[in-house]
Amino acid sequence: MLKANLMKEAHFQFICRWIKRYKIKRIIIVMRKKILIVDDEPGCREALKIILKNKYNIVVTDNGIDAIELIKQGGFHLIILDIIMPKINGIEVLKRIREFDTQLKVIILTAIKNKEFVEEAEKLGVSGYIFKPFDVTKVTTIVDKVLI
């Protein structure tokens, strides 16, 4: 089995697998997935970036309006979305995203476990929740799971 090196800045990850049965070298090219992190707290943005940047392509933004613009431009596999933000909150952003993309995966990031938010989010369709302050390993686990 060939194991490819993880190239930090590269956009591609090469994984080669030799399946003995077929004696075929299979080269699976996996695109590095692109994640958008939306949070008005710089500390949180930075922390998430550092946690995830080895495996994924990370883009950060601090407000919902810019986030929607970026999403419309396309290419994102996952949005990690904070709820409480000034001007436009996460649920509102989610609503607008769902207006043009019902399949896009979204993980809600929040400090507040509020029933109302959870209900609304469920209605709009979310792939998971991360509660602040979060555990680094939990973050990697849930993101990996969602992005399989």
Added chain:
Amino acid sequence: MEQLYLKRSINRNLNVYNLLRLMRRLSKITYYMSDLEKFLKSVADLFVEIFSVTNVSFTLVDEEAGSWGLKVSSQLKEEKIKNVSILTTNGTIMWLNNPEQMLHRLEFENGEQLGLYQKLINELQIPNSHICIPMVANGRLIGILSMGCKTDGRAFGPEDLRLLSILTEYLSALLDYSYTHKVILNQKEYHKNILENMASGIIAINLREIVTIFNRSAEDILGFKAEQVIGKHIQMVQGNLANLILDTLHYGKSYRRKEIHILPENILLGVSTSQLYDNNGKVNGAAMVFTNLSNIKYAEVKTHKNNENILWERLSISLSHEIKNSLTPIKSFVQLLPNRYNDTDFREKFYDIVLYNIERLDNFTERINRFAQISKPKLKDGNIHKIIDDVLSFIIEKQNPQNITFIKRYTNSIPNIKFDHSQLREVFYNLIINGIESMPDGGTFSISTEIENRNSGYRYNSKILNSKLLPANNKYVVINFTDTGIGISDEDITKIFNPFFTIKKGRPNLGLAIASRIIEEHNGFIDVKSELNEGSTFSVYLPLD
């Protein structure tokens, strides 16, 4: 037989015996005075007999309507005369107000009196009338007695007229008494209804401290029936209440909405008492009006609790949000450290971000404390302008705001006023910093001072103030802080003085909440005017005593 005998007697002689019988008959009739029409009909019939006339009719005055009213006649059925109004300045009426007067047709062959007479009999619709006698009681006309001519054609003799006059006076007095009696009874019923149906309980006692009034609400509130209580001594009703009302009765101490808690009923009553007086102004009792406040108090306490709960909820949401947001990067960076401490970049970020957020947490706690523990202002005389200048120079020195022009417009006539110097410094600091921060790309910040007269009743066009209870002062020192920054939206403007409300990125702005609280403790208020993208003006009003 008897009747014939009577007739003859009266026509010739006023016989005492006959008179007695007449009076006895009249007395019997008056048993039925409650039915006015029946009574008058019987009297009319009696008069027809006594005087041997063709007809007798009574026409009463309807005082309320100001016109003739009920007419009862011996011949015809009762009827009411409608729509003939009596002017009290009417000559006939004025003339008739004298019970000595009689309108006797025969006496007035021609002239003015005959005209009056004709008019009267037309009005009263008594065409066969021969004599009209006014019925006067207590100086006012209450009706007319009219008689036709005698059946045997004779004239009315002087005894006849005298007897008629006496009987009419007697009858008038009776009718008036009856009328007044009815009025009084009605009033009594009316007042009784009011007392019975009042929402408040009423208890009244007389000079002997016996309960005379105990209405339905009193029954409901205290749990006694009126029968059990009326006629008994007040102490039997309820000890505390008895003490209050006895105080009022004997010492004239009146209570106004005094709240007393009574056991064993375990209710809170609001009680007012007063003395009662007779017609001569002497105290002849005392009365107590009370309502059950328990429900109201309970509702008040409940609302208060609700408000408290809501406040706690809001508080906890804001607190936990702020705290968790600060803890998140700390936790993450600490967890990441073991694997990445070799990375210089990471180490730098770690240092900056973790420390920053720890500071943030600390500052936040500080500000909450400062907001919650704003103490009563220590008032000292001072010059407002000096404080503003101090704060302004401090800010310019420490913060070095870029591209901002400061303009000062002070009214020199502003006198020294009493205020807490350090608290006002904080207010001005917060307001100026807010203004500066709303102009990240620079702008103009102006501070002006003036004196303003405000009518406390006048509602200014201000969203902030209309929701607050304004103090009653009229004269204020006003300090206006104006910036040319991003402004505040209509929607946010009512919330900006809320602690934990945040317009700025993430951090709750306690500065305005603290400022607002301090100014309120000084009996002043802060008003805000703002236009989006044009700027805002915060006006601090301090009372000028």
